[in-house]
Amino acid sequence: MSDRDSGKGDGGGAHLHRLVLFSDAVFAIAITLLAIEIHPPHAWNGIGDLFAKMGVKLWAYAISFAVVGIYWMSHRRIFERLRAANGVLDVLNFLVLALVALLPLGTELLWEQHGGQALPIYVGLVAAIGVAIALLWAYAAFIGGLAEPTPKAEALYVMLRVALLPGFMCGLSFFSLVYPWGWAVMAAILLGLRWLNGWVARLSRAEAAA
Amino acid sequence: MSDRDSGKGDGGGAHLHRLVLFSDAVFAIAITLLAIEIHPPHAWNGIGDLFAKMGVKLWAYAISFAVVGIYWMSHRRIFERLRAANGVLDVLNFLVLALVALLPLGTELLWEQHGGQALPIYVGLVAAIGVAIALLWAYAAFIGGLAEPTPKAEALYVMLRVALLPGFMCGLSFFSLVYPWGWAVMAAILLGLRWLNGWVARLSRAEAAA
Amino acid sequence: MSDRDSGKGDGGGAHLHRLVLFSDAVFAIAITLLAIEIHPPHAWNGIGDLFAKMGVKLWAYAISFAVVGIYWMSHRRIFERLRAANGVLDVLNFLVLALVALLPLGTELLWEQHGGQALPIYVGLVAAIGVAIALLWAYAAFIGGLAEPTPKAEALYVMLRVALLPGFMCGLSFFSLVYPWGWAVMAAILLGLRWLNGWVARLSRAEAAA
Amino acid sequence: MSDRDSGKGDGGGAHLHRLVLFSDAVFAIAITLLAIEIHPPHAWNGIGDLFAKMGVKLWAYAISFAVVGIYWMSHRRIFERLRAANGVLDVLNFLVLALVALLPLGTELLWEQHGGQALPIYVGLVAAIGVAIALLWAYAAFIGGLAEPTPKAEALYVMLRVALLPGFMCGLSFFSLVYPWGWAVMAAILLGLRWLNGWVARLSRAEAAA
Numbered sequence: 008m009s010d011r012d013s014g015k016g017d018g019g020g021a022h023l024h025r026l027v028l029f030s031d032a033v034f035a036i037a038i039t040l041l042a043i044e045i046h047p048p049h050a051w052n053g054i055g056d057l058f059a060k061m062g063v064k065l066w067a068y069a070i071s072f073a074v075v076g077i078y079w080m081s082h083r084r085i086f087e088r089l090r091a092a093n094g095v096l097d098v099l100n101f102l103v104l105a106l107v108a109l110l111p112l113g114t115e116l117l118w119e120q121h122g123g124q125a126l127p128i129y130v131g132l133v134a135a136i137g138v139a140i141a142l143l144w145a146y147a148a149f150i151g152g153l154a155e156p157t158p159k160a161e162a163l164y165v166m167l168r169v170a171l172l173p174g175f176m177c178g179l180s181f182f183s184l185v186y187p188w189g190w191a192v193m194a195a196i197l198l199g200l201r202w203l204n205g206w207v208a209r210l211s212r213a214e215a216a217a
Numbered sequence: 218m219s220d221r222d223s224g225k226g227d228g229g230g231a232h233l234h235r236l237v238l239f240s241d242a243v244f245a246i247a248i249t250l251l252a253i254e255i256h257p258p259h260a261w262n263g264i265g266d267l268f269a270k271m272g273v274k275l276w277a278y279a280i281s282f283a284v285v286g287i288y289w290m291s292h293r294r295i296f297e298r299l300r301a302a303n304g305v306l307d308v309l310n311f312l313v314l315a316l317v318a319l320l321p322l323g324t325e326l327l328w329e330q331h332g333g334q335a336l337p338i339y340v341g342l343v344a345a346i347g348v349a350i351a352l353l354w355a356y357a358a359f360i361g362g363l364a365e366p367t368p369k370a371e372a373l374y375v376m377l378r379v380a381l382l383p384g385f386m387c388g389l390s391f392f393s394l395v396y397p398w399g400w401a402v403m404a405a406i407l408l409g410l411r412w413l414n415g416w417v418a419r420l421s422r423a424e425a426a427a
Numbered sequence: 428m429s430d431r432d433s434g435k436g437d438g439g440g441a442h443l444h445r446l447v448l449f450s451d452a453v454f455a456i457a458i459t460l461l462a463i464e465i466h467p468p469h470a471w472n473g474i475g476d477l478f479a480k481m482g483v484k485l486w487a488y489a490i491s492f493a494v495v496g497i498y499w500m501s502h503r504r505i506f507e508r509l510r511a512a513n514g515v516l517d518v519l520n521f522l523v524l525a526l527v528a529l530l531p532l533g534t535e536l537l538w539e540q541h542g543g544q545a546l547p548i549y550v551g552l553v554a555a556i557g558v559a560i561a562l563l564w565a566y567a568a569f570i571g572g573l574a575e576p577t578p579k580a581e582a583l584y585v586m587l588r589v590a591l592l593p594g595f596m597c598g599l600s601f602f603s604l605v606y607p608w609g610w611a612v613m614a615a616i617l618l619g620l621r622w623l624n625g626w627v628a629r630l631s632r633a634e635a636a637a
Numbered sequence: 638m639s640d641r642d643s644g645k646g647d648g649g650g651a652h653l654h655r656l657v658l659f660s661d662a663v664f665a666i667a668i669t670l671l672a673i674e675i676h677p678p679h680a681w682n683g684i685g686d687l688f689a690k691m692g693v694k695l696w697a698y699a700i701s702f703a704v705v706g707i708y709w710m711s712h713r714r715i716f717e718r719l720r721a722a723n724g725v726l727d728v729l730n731f732l733v734l735a736l737v738a739l740l741p742l743g744t745e746l747l748w749e750q751h752g753g754q755a756l757p758i759y760v761g762l763v764a765a766i767g768v769a770i771a772l773l774w775a776y777a778a779f780i781g782g783l784a785e786p787t788p789k790a791e792a793l794y795v796m797l798r799v800a801l802l803p804g805f806m807c808g809l810s811f812f813s814l815v816y817p818w819g820w821a822v823m824a825a826i827l828l829g830l831r832w833l834n835g836w837v838a839r840l841s842r843a844e845a846a847a
Contacts, residue, residue: 042321087231257536474757
């Protein structure tokens with residue numbers, strides 16, 4: 008199964024290229040389909056009334072658009088560090104895409120039952136995508152040898168960040184809608200991450216120089 | 218967040234390339250989905266009757282197709298001037314795409330309630346896309362340093378044109394359907410722009426030569 | 428509007444490349460959406476019954492898939508002959524795509540009212556796509572100077588073939604379902620075309636050598 | 638029809654590239670549309686109830702996602718061996734894509750009537766895709782001369798594997814849901830294939846060296 012993929016360096020590059028294009032297409036379709044189930048209300052009177060009737064759907068659309076956007080950026084950054092692809096990477100990437108393609112359904116769930124019940128399922132789906140991308144990166148960096156040379160500490164940090172951050176932030180956003188002090192926690196985390204990013208980058212450069 | 222994007226010139230080029238392909242996919246899906254909610258009437262008798270029953274939907278389709286087409290051309294022209302991408306450009310581009318992906322919904326709004334109520338909302342959405350592209354260009358040219366060297370006057374002119382023209386023209390088109398002398402205003406504006414384009418180009422060349 | 432496109436040879440190449448990718452995406456979405464409105468019947472008993480109930484829809488799907496496929500091949504062949512793109516080509520290409528994106532709707536029309544009424548509209552839509560591609564080619568070859576050097580006779584032949592053949596063949600196919608001797612006419616035309624293709628190619632080579 | 642495709646080596650390469658991108662787009666759209674007809678139940682109470690009500694649909698989604706994924710990998714591997722394209726390859730590839738684009742419909746069939754009736758049709762559709770890819774490869778390798786030089790035994794093995802394996806495995810999976818010892822058969826087949834793959838690779842190398 009992997010005899011053609013692992014043998015030639017160039018084949019791996021072409022494989023990687025086609026995998027990236029395919030993933031981008033799935034991300035693009037999923038993000039555009041987020042709005043496909045939103046229809047205008049049967050009757051409305053004035054812009055205020057229209058937005059009052061469609062508000063929940065438009066909010067759910069905006070949130071899911073941001074989620075797909077953030078994961079597209081994560082996916083782009085992870086794949087920027089890869090140098091080749093193989094069959095296992097294909098399968099792990101399909102796992103990521105299968106979860107991303109469920110987001111239009113998750114968004115529908117969110118706006119149909121905006122009591123507390125749909126929220127944990129939606130946040131769980133968002134968190135699962137992060138874990139799947141982290142799995143893909145962990146395989147590529149630690150097992151498959153598909154990534155460009157990366158210091159171990161940095162590779163681990165990248166993995167943990169993509170696995171935990173988006174799901175946690177998504178949950179925290181919903182939490183902050185009820186308890187506004189959650190936004191302060193989020194700002195503190197983002198500032199802390201900025202400092203941590205710099206610290207890990209310096210550490211990696213030091214390790215690379217050694 | 219931007220440590221990998223800003224450091225390497227080449228990384229920025231690959232990033233830009235992937236961003237363009239992703240945007241094209243979203244534009245292509247949004248433009249094709251414009252027709253997806255149009256269904257044949259339950260009963261019709263002869264071509265004349267069919268077009269009488271579907272006329273409003275087909276007009277709305279044609280207008281929205283033209284809107285997405287014009288913005289695709291704007292997007293292409295703006296990105297032709299860019300030399301690199303970064304995380305902020307990603308986010309601003311997602312804002313553009315999120316509004317473009319709402320056009321199928323806006324089109325449905327247009328044909329369901331073709332009284333005066335849906336029109337300003339539709340024109341507002343069209344105008345908002347122009348403003349979002351202008352924001353992206355303003356960031357790339359004036360703040361992010363992502364554009365090829367462009368004289369300041371030209372950069373400002375490009376920004377204002379993409380921000381104001383499409384929304385204004387879209388509104389003027391609907392206006393002209395009621396007051397036909399609006400078409401003459403539109404022709405005058407297009408002629409004036411052609412002259413202005415040439416004038417700005419000459420100005421830029423002069424500035425570049427100086 | 429066209430100052431940036433016409434000036435640089437390289438810019439025209441990149442423009443052409445992005446236009447082709449965008450068109451391919453629209454073709455791909457339209458061809459995949461052909462099946463999206465086909466749903467299983469509410470109740471069915473055995474494979475024979477299922478196919479009896481879905482037969483018309485599956486036939487309409489197969490025909491439209493073939494139509495989009497044939498036009499994708501025409502589009503690919505026409506664009507293989509182009510060397511640059513400009514704003515007018517963009518607009519003409521959007522006209523082609525706007526008609527292609529209507530094919531899912533045309534297909535629905537075909538299966539809902541399979542009396543004689545929907546047929547001429549469907550064949551008319553198919554023929555209109557051919558005419559639009561021919562317009563695009565005529566502009567590129569005779570007016571815009573965007574095509575690679577092509578002998579005039581060959582350019583004219585390409586134009587007429589893409590304008591007339593697909594629509595005529597589509598109409599003839601439906602005709603042949605009722606009058607089976609139509610298939611013989613179609614075979615004769617295809618054989619004649621094969622001979623004509625060779626004759627035009629020889630003519631062009633002679634003209635090029637002169 | 639094929640005068641331009643067969644003559645120039647480079648034209649064949651560009652043709653092949655565009656064909657691959659187009660196919661990827663169709664695969665990506667089909668795989669993302671698998672979830673588009675899944676909607677949340679009208680009422681549900683707790684996560685357990687939600688999954689109980691949506692379980693069949695989510696299983697059908699997962700199976701079809703795996704099917705499209707496996708065929709995308711087959712398609713990628715087959716096309717990695719090709720060096721050029723022509724009109725016949727286009728047509729055979731459209732046959733593959735037409736069947737792939739029917740999978741969202743097949744998936745719907747699977748979850749609506751999960752008695753024994755829909756299963757053979759679904760497995761038949763999956764098997765037909767494998768046969769279509771095998772046809773494409775057989776044409777490219779044995780008739781069209783479009784593949785890179787491949788020993789005849791290896792080419793035949795590739796053809797049989799892609800024609801028979803996915804459909805058989807899909808049928809066996811459903812069988813194993815009822816008779817669990819089917820999973821053991823599947824594991825044995827996969828192990829046997831791994832040994833066979835190695836054996837064919839050694840045979841090909843020996844033939845190439847001779």
